[in-house]
Amino acid sequence: MADKIAVLPGDGIGPEVMDEALKVLHKTEEKFSFKLEIEKGLIGGAAIDATGHPLPEETQKLALGSDAVLLGSIGGPKWDNLAPELTPELGGLLALRKLLSLYINLRPAVVYEELKESSPLSPKVLSGKVDLLTVRELAHGIYFGQPKKLTDEEAFDTMIYTREQVEQIAHVAFRQAKMRRGKVTSVDKANVLSSSKLWRKVVIEVAKDYPEVTLEHMYVDNAAMQLMLNPLQFDVILTSNLFGDILSDESAAICGSLGMLPSASLGAEISLYEPAGGSAPDIAGQGKANPIAQILSLAMMLETSFEKVEAATAIRKAVDKVIADGHRTGDIAKAGDEIISTSSMGDLICSFI
Ligand SMILES: NC(=O)C1=CN([C@@H]2O[C@H](COP(=O)(O)OP(=O)(O)OC[C@H]3O[C@@H](n4cnc5c(N)ncnc54)[C@H](O)[C@@H]3O)[C@@H](O)[C@H]2O)C=CC1
Ligand SMILES: CC(C)CC(=O)C(=O)O
Ligand SMILES: [Mg+2]
Numbered sequence: 001m002a003d004k005i006a007v008l009p010g011d012g013i014g015p016e017v018m019d020e021a022l023k024v025l026h027k028t029e030e031k032f033s034f035k036l037e038i039e040k041g042l043i044g045g046a047a048i049d050a051t052g053h054p055l056p057e058e059t060q061k062l063a064l065g066s067d068a069v070l071l072g073s074i075g076g077p078k079w080d081n082l083a084p085e086l087t088p089e090l091g092g093l094l095a096l097r098k099l100l101s102l103y104i105n106l107r108p109a110v111v112y113e114e115l116k117e118s119s120p121l122s123p124k125v126l127s128g129k130v131d132l133l134t135v136r137e138l139a140h141g142i143y144f145g146q147p148k149k150l151t152d153e154e155a156f157d158t159m160i161y162t163r164e165q166v167e168q169i170a171h172v173a174f175r176q177a178k179m180r181r182g183k184v185t186s187v188d189k190a191n192v193l194s195s196s197k198l199w200r201k202v203v204i205e206v207a208k209d210y211p212e213v214t215l216e217h218m219y220v221d222n223a224a225m226q227l228m229l230n231p232l233q234f235d236v237i238l239t240s241n242l243f244g245d246i247l248s249d250e251s252a253a254i255c256g257s258l259g260m261l262p263s264a265s266l267g268a269e270i271s272l273y274e275p276a277g278g279s280a281p282d283i284a285g286q287g288k289a290n291p292i293a294q295i296l297s298l299a300m301m302l303e304t305s306f307e308k309v310e311a312a313t314a315i316r317k318a319v320d321k322v323i324a325d326g327h328r329t330g331d332i333a334k335a336g337d338e339i340i341s342t343s344s345m346g347d348l349i350c351s352f353i
Contacts, residue, residue, distance in 0.1 A: 002035055002036060002037040003036050003037065003067045003068075003305075003306055004036065004037040004038075004039065004065070004066045004067055005036050005037070005038055005039075005066055005067065005068050005069065005070055005301070006039055006040075006041055006059075006062045006063050006065075006066040006068075006069045006070070007022065007038050007039065007040045007041070007069075007070050008040070008041050008042070008043040008059065008063075008069060008070070008071045008072065008096075009040070009046070009072040010043050010044045010045075010046060010071060010072040010073050010074040010075075010088075010092075010279065011044045011045040011046055011072075011073065011074050011075055011076050011079075011088060011279045011284075012073060012075070012076050012278070012279025012280055012281050012284035013072070013073065013279055013280045013283065013284045013289035013342075014044075014071075014072025014073040014074065014279055015046075015072060016284070016285075016287070016289050016291070016342050017072060017073075017275065017289050017290075017291040017293070017294035017295075017342065018070070018072040018294060019343070019346070020291035020294065020295060020342060020343060020345065020346025020349075021070065021291065021294040021295050021297070021298045021346075022038070023346050023347070023350055024295050024298060024315060024318075024346060024349055024350055024353065025038075025298055027350040027353045028302070028308075028311045028314060028315060028353055031311075031314065031353055032308065032310060032311045032314070034306075034308065034311070036306070039062055039066070041058065041059040041062040041063070042056060042058075042059055043055060043059055043071070043074055043088070043092050043093070043096065044073075044074025044075060044079075044088035044092040044093065044279075045074065045075065045076050045078055045079040045088045045279075047059065047088075047092065048079055048082070048086070048088065053086070053091070054074070054079075054086060054087065054088045054091040054092030054095070055091060055092050055095045055096055055099075059096075060096075060099055063096060063099065063100060063270065063272075064099070064100075064270065066270060067270065067305060067306070068270060068271050068272070068273065068301050068305035068306070069096075069100070069270065069271070069272040069273070070272075070273050070274075070297065070298060070301055071093075071096075071272055071273065071274040072274070072275070072279075072294065073274070073275060073277065073278050073279040073280070074088035074089065074092050074093050074278075074279060075087070075088040075089055075092075075093075075278055075279050076088070076279050076281045076284075077281060084148075084150060094143060094144070096272070097138055097139060097265060097272070098139060098144065100265075100267050100268075100269075100270050100271075100272060101139060101267040101268045102138050102139060102265040102266060102267040102271070102272055103137060103138050103139035103140070103165070103168060103169060103266075103267055104135065104136075104137075104138060104169060104172050104264075104265065104266040104267065105134075105135070105136040105137075105138040105244060105248075105263055105264070105265050105266075106133060106134070106135060106136075106176070106263060106264045106265075106266070106300075107133070107134040107136065107244070107248040107251065107261060107262075107263045107276050108131075108132075108133045108134075108261075108262065109130065109131075109132050109133070109134070109248070109251035109252060109254060109255050109261060110129075110130065110131045110255065111126060111129065111130040111131075111231075111254060111255050111256070112255070112256075112260075112320070112323050113129075114323050114324055114326070115255065115256045115260075115323060115332055117334050118256030118257065118331075118332045118333070118334060119253075119254055119255065119256050120253060120254075121228065121231070121254055125228075125229065125230065125231070125232075126231075126232075127232070128232045129232075130231045130232060130254060130255075131235075132231060132234040132235060132236070132237060132251060133176055133180065133235070133236050133237070134236075134237045134239065134244050134247060134248045134251060135169065135172055135173040135176060135236055135237065135238045135239070135244075136239055136240070136241060136243075136244025136245065136248060137161075137165065137166075137169040137239070137240050137241050137244065138241060138244075138265055139165075139241075139267070140160065140161060140162075140165045140241065141159055141160070141161060141195070141240045141241035141242055142157050142158065142159035142240075142241065142242045143157075143241050143242065144241075145157060145158035145159055145160040146158060146160075159193065159195045159240075159242070160195060161195045161198055161199055161240065163198065163202050166198065166199050166202040166203065166206075167202055167205075167206055169238065170186075170202060170203045170206040170207075170238060171206060171209075173186075173236050173238035174206060174207065174209070174210040174213050175210075176236050177210070177213045177235060177236040178210065178212065178213060180235050180236060181235040182212060182213050182214060182235065183213065183214045183215075183216070183234075183235035183236065184203075184207070184213055184214070184215050184216070184235070184236045184237075184238050185216050185217075185218050185223070185233075185234055185235075185236070185237050185238070186199070186200065186203045186215065186216070186217050186218070186238045186239070187217075187218050187219075187220050187223040187237055187238070187239040187240075187243055187247065188200050188217065188218075188219065188220065188239070188240070188243070189219055189220050189221075189243075190217070190219070191219055195240075196240075199240065200217055203215065203217075203238065220239070220243045220246075220247070223237070223239075223243075223247060224246070224247065224250060227247065227250050227251060227254065228250075228254075231251070231254050237251075248261065248263075248276050249276065249277075252276055252277065256331070256332045257290055257331035257332050258275070258276060258277030258278075258280075258293065258331075259275075259277065259289060259290025259291075259292055259293050259329065259331045259332070260290065260292055260293055260296075260332065261275065261276035261277065261293050262275060262276065262293050262294075262295075262296035262297035262299070262300055263275065263276045263297060263300075264297070264300040264301070264304055266304070271301070271304060271305050273297040273298065273300050273301040273304075273305075274297055275293035275294050275297055276293060277293060283330075287341040287342050287343065288329065288330050288331075288341070288342065289329070289342045290329040290330075290331050290332060290342070290345065291329075291342050291345055291346050291349075292319055292329075292345070292349075295315060295319065295346070295349060296315070296316065296319060298315065299311075299312040299313075299315040299316055300312070302315070314353050315349070315353065317352070318349045318350075318351075318352035318353045319349060321352040322345065322348045322349055322352060327340055327344075327345065327348050328340065329341070329342065329345050
């Protein structure tokens with residue numbers, strides 16, 4: 001039986017960039033002689049409009065019955081004022097991450113030599129190759145902690161981490177660092193938050209199992225600044241759900257655009273692959289979105305869930321080639337560059353596979 005993927009395009013630019021990723025998948029299947037069974041489903045605002053719920057039962061069944069999930073992005077102003085549990089964010093994406101027990105979120109950020117000019121950072125700061133990996137805890141922390149409350153007079157969220165949850169994600173970061181340049185920077189706010197004090201204590205304990213990996217700690221405010229001042233110092237950034245969400249967007253900015261940042265959300269069995277960015281309502285429906293984050297998320301899926309390493313490498317090489325040849329969507333263009341559309345970028349990447 002063919003391996004099966006659930007394809008959930010979602011909202012805004014989600015369906016646009018997903019079309020390009022599927023084109024690339026089909027080209028890759030042809031080239032490397034394999035076939036994945038694809039079934040599309042609804043999530044987020046699109047699901048609310050069609051069924052009244054951001055994660056309909058049918059989508060839950062589809063995800064649970066697939067070998068991997070490829071997701072576009074969810075949300076948009078149209079659905080912002082619903083009850084929290086019925087929003088595309090909480091009721092859709094976060095509920096899906098919970099359903100699949102996805103506690104690991106890997107967000108690799110690499111600055112392409114040819115895109116250094118698209119980065120807001122100066123050539124002096126980018127004097128070497130920025131290649132960092134955010135390992136973000138994805139299933140707990142303040143996004144999920146109970147109790148939560150929202151009234152017109154009072155609102156709160158709860159940031160909880162248990163020893164076991166921190167241990168789990170810390171081991172992932174140290175294992176990644178062993179395969180990379182051997183350094184983990186654990187980012188917390190242990191000077192203020194109890195959950196961070198436990199985080200730091202447990203990370204120090206886990207580090208003892210990895211004597212070959214250097215561990216350093218950084219408060220999140222300083223980390224946000226250090227990313228701008230000296231991103232070259234980072235190899236693996238290990239951090240909590242909220243801090244990882246914020247810092248990974250910052251790492252995308254360093255790369256030139258959120259449209260360049262893929263991600264893999266991993267857990268017990270079924271993994272989910274999604275661009276780090278959102279539904280980009282400001283550019284949705286205009287053919288302006290950069291599909292590379294979605295296409296690189298596809299490459300992460302082929303490699304991680306299906307062991308199609310050659311296929312994933314071919315996709316990454318094709319992306320390298322379009323960038324090296326100077327093809328640019330608007331988000332990564334500099335003054336004077338010809339700007340190409342979402343679908344032209346997808347076509348070009350296909351042509352290089
Ligand atoms: N994983 C997901 O599905 C996520 C969903 N969201 C949702 O997306 C909606 C919009 O949120 P925002 O804060 O505006 O964040 P966003 O990530 O959608 O957009 C931020 C900025 O990055 C740009 N951008 C993002 N992806 C791009 C791409 N592929 N190509 C070119 N430019 C790109 C957008 O045009 C915008 O200027 C909200 O409803 C939010 O909750 C936000 C983040 C992640
Ligand atoms: C809907 C958000 C919680 C998703 C997000 O911003 C992210 O995972 O980066
Ligand atoms: Mg985010």
